Amino acid sequence: MKYEEKVRIELEFWKREMLQKPSFLNKVTNNVQKKINSYIPQKVHQAITTAMKGMVKTVLYGSTYTTTATPYPDMSLVQREALILQKIDSYCKTGAAEGGITGAGGFLMSMADFPILIGIKMKLLFEITSLYGYDVKDYRERLYILYIFQLAFSSKQGTTKVFQHIQNWENQLKTLPEKPENFDWLTFQQEYRDYIDLAKLAQLLPIVGAAVGAVANYQLIKKLGKTAMQAYRLRLLDQKN
DSSP states (O other): OOHHHHHHHHHHHHHHHHHSOOOHHHHHHHHHHHHHHHTSOHHHHHHHHHHHHHHHHHHHHOOTTTSSOOOOOSOOHHHHHHHHHHHHHHHHHHHHHHHHHHHHTOHHHHHHHHHHHHHHHHHHHHHHHHHTTOOTTSHHHHHHHHHHHHHHHSOHHHHHHHHHHHTTHHHHHHHSOSSGGGSOHHHHHHHGGGOOOGGGGGGGSTTTHHHHHHHHHHHHHHHHHHHHHHHHHHHHHHHHO
């Protein structure tokens, strides 16, 4: 089987997963996350929301992540994805190490982990985007990055909604303004409020912080990387059809 055929099969399974209705397990998991969420002080939620707002604005308007990301236009899909898998593995290990240290440091150190983890995730997404050959200097590509982030960490209902939005992205591009100042980023930012890394909140709980921090960071970054791969496969293969 050729590599592209294998990718197409994996992509079809992923599409079905994105469009599935919430299962009983999804609902139970969501209830557990909400329970954990209820033990976290309100000021923590506010701090996380502020960090998410800052991230959205920085990605759309800033140059923090764009300076080191260069497009790779002339590579085969198998070459691109071999490099991408290496990047994901590297970032997973970095996130796990950072999460274990901050988790062991107690409440204040764990709080500091949120913006650090967001930075790690965004750097990974910008690198993946470039390795797939897209130019992150175009704010519309950065907007796609934000949708990938949202797709990876939203509820099941949110996942389906975001997936439907990016499914025909090349057509969406034609309707987007060419300049970020003409994009309604405030509305987009507000949509993020319900899509926070709930699993990471467990890192703030006593005793289990270090273990949860390391494992949660590793798994969340891995999930983000895999989601990004499928999201870009969706675009690349659609363009070939």
